[in-house]
Amino acid sequence: MRRLRAAAAFVAAAVVLAGLAGCAxxxxxxxxxxxxxxxxxxxxxxxFQRPWTSIGAECGSTLxxxxxxxxxxxxxxxxxxxxxxxxxxxxxxxxxxxxxxTEEQFADMVTACKAAGVRVVADAVINHMTAQGAGTGFAxxxxxxxxxxxxxxxxxxxxxxxxxxxxxxxYTSRAQVQTCELxxxxxxxxxxxxxxxxxxxxxxxxxxxGVAGFRIDAAKHMAAKDVAAIVKLLPAGTPVISxxxxxxxxxxxxxxxxxxxxxxxxxxxxxxxxxxxxxxLMDPTRIDEVPSKDAAVFVDNHDTERGDASVTYRDGSxxxxxxxxxxxxxxGTPVIYSGYAFSDPDAGAPQGPDGRVIGWDCAGTTAPKAxxxxxxxxxxxxxxxxxxxxxxxxxxxxxPREPGVSQGAAYGFERKGKAVIAANPGSKxxxxxxxxxxxxxxYCDVIADGPSMKGCAGGATVLVSDGMARxxxxxxxxxAIHIGAEPHN
Numbered sequence: 001m002r003r004l005r006a007a008a009a010f011v012a013a014a015v016v017l018a019g020l021a022g023c024a025x026x027x028x029x030x031x032x033x034x035x036x037x038x039x040x041x042x043x044x045x046x047x048f049q050r051p052w053t054s055i056g057a058e059c060g061s062t063l064x065x066x067x068x069x070x071x072x073x074x075x076x077x078x079x080x081x082x083x084x085x086x087x088x089x090x091x092x093x094x095x096x097x098x099x100x101x102t103e104e105q106f107a108d109m110v111t112a113c114k115a116a117g118v119r120v121v122a123d124a125v126i127n128h129m130t131a132q133g134a135g136t137g138f139a140x141x142x143x144x145x146x147x148x149x150x151x152x153x154x155x156x157x158x159x160x161x162x163x164x165x166x167x168x169x170x171y172t173s174r175a176q177v178q179t180c181e182l183x184x185x186x187x188x189x190x191x192x193x194x195x196x197x198x199x200x201x202x203x204x205x206x207x208x209x210g211v212a213g214f215r216i217d218a219a220k221h222m223a224a225k226d227v228a229a230i231v232k233l234l235p236a237g238t239p240v241i242s243x244x245x246x247x248x249x250x251x252x253x254x255x256x257x258x259x260x261x262x263x264x265x266x267x268x269x270x271x272x273x274x275x276x277x278x279x280x281l282m283d284p285t286r287i288d289e290v291p292s293k294d295a296a297v298f299v300d301n302h303d304t305e306r307g308d309a310s311v312t313y314r315d316g317s318x319x320x321x322x323x324x325x326x327x328x329x330x331x332g333t334p335v336i337y338s339g340y341a342f343s344d345p346d347a348g349a350p351q352g353p354d355g356r357v358i359g360w361d362c363a364g365t366t367a368p369k370a371x372x373x374x375x376x377x378x379x380x381x382x383x384x385x386x387x388x389x390x391x392x393x394x395x396x397x398x399x400p401r402e403p404g405v406s407q408g409a410a411y412g413f414e415r416k417g418k419a420v421i422a423a424n425p426g427s428k429x430x431x432x433x434x435x436x437x438x439x440x441x442x443y444c445d446v447i448a449d450g451p452s453m454k455g456c457a458g459g460a461t462v463l464v465s466d467g468m469a470r471x472x473x474x475x476x477x478x479x480a481i482h483i484g485a486e487p488h489n
Contacts, residue, residue, distance in 0.1 A: 042069025
């Protein structure tokens with residue numbers, strides 16, 4: 001969870017790649033290496049603040065047909081009341097009843113998504129409860145900051161004496177990061193057996209509703225051994241992805257959590273975004289990034305789009321470009337982000353008179369818009385370029401990434417023998433030839449036309465000749481071809 005202004009609580013996103021199997025050693029043989037923690041495979045999408053009914057419908061109409069493997073939901077638990085997005089990150093009970101819908105609607109969503117071939121990953125807020133002194137939650141639960149009926153009493157929380165107000169002030173202090181309060185949020189003592197079993201009971205309930213795995217919110221603020229102990233109480237093979245934001249010189253780093261599952265790799269977007277804004281792309285350095293198998297990557301998420309993300313939905317073609325390059329990469333598990341437009345960074349999604357979020361669908365959306373009204377869904381998951389790049393990624397499979405080439409502002413690379421992508425973040429047209437081992441011929445541009453199963457619907461093609469793919473790129477344009485994207489296919 002990010003360090004935002006007081007009262008906000010934070011977050012983001014979810015999961016992936018197939019887990020590697022390990023085998024136990026015997027006394028007669030060297031001990032085998034431990035298997036990699038279980039993860040969920042494929043491309044994910046975080047559908048931020050989308051009601052359960054809206055996500056369920058979108059799984060059938062868009063996510064499944066586009067090839068998404070899983071969807072990350074906002075936290076499914078009772079929270080404080082209010083219109084701000086961050087109210088969802090201040091739990092007051094573990095009842096699955098919130099501004100996003102009821103438990104029955106949540107279960108129906110999971111069923112609908114499963115039928116469409118899409119698994120559901122839930123955002124789990126287990127580091128803390130609310131920062132409010134007292135009140136009544138969305139579903140009617142009365143609480144005080146350190147007392148929650150049937151769950152926790154004051155003895156179940158850290159009461160930090162390391163700082164004057166009990167909140168984190170020094171991120172180089174492990175003790176402060178993991179026992180003091182994050183912007184005043186009541187910090188659960190996850191070293192306590194009672195707290196661990198209570199959290200595990202909630203997560204098991206969600207698994208019983210059909211959830212496939214969890215994003216662990218604010219994992220950085222819990223000792224890695226505590227997170228591991230909670231996960232151990234869950235059924236074997238439950239995948240988790242921890243939110244651990246890397247900070248220079250900070251005491252807690254993402255690598256501590258990779259033995260539990262994957263982690264969200266924030267460095268990826270921190271390197272890609274500024275390059276796009278500067279109009280100069282180059283091969284990634286992978287400095288300070290966790291190994292690919294341990295990483296879930298993103299261009300932005302619900303936290304960073306309100307903070308340090310260099311590229312967001314407001315950047316139109318550059319945002320499309322960033323997501324396409326992420327899907328084309330051979331590093332990490334990609335997570336697309338789909339939120340809503342806002343002017344006020346605290347603003348939640350539009351709510352009805354009953355306080356429930358009003359759902360939206362993405363029918364008719366095929367590309368980024370130039371402008372969005374506040375509260376309007378961005379619908380990234382419905383862009384034909386995203387579906388085209390998921391197809392591209394499937395075609396590339398495990399092919400390694402070849403070194404990139406540049407011409408002016410244009411940049412491109414091949415996934416060896418399988419697929420080629422080129423992008424021009426500059427302000428003028430560029431021509432770029434990318435070395436490739438694809439056979440000669442014309443190929444459909446799956447960025448311009450979307451998936452190529454029915455040929456080049458819009459007629460956009462890229463010519464491959466004599467070991468070169470020749471791209472004619474307008475300013476801000478991205479184009480991509482793959483081995484199965486010939487017009488006659």
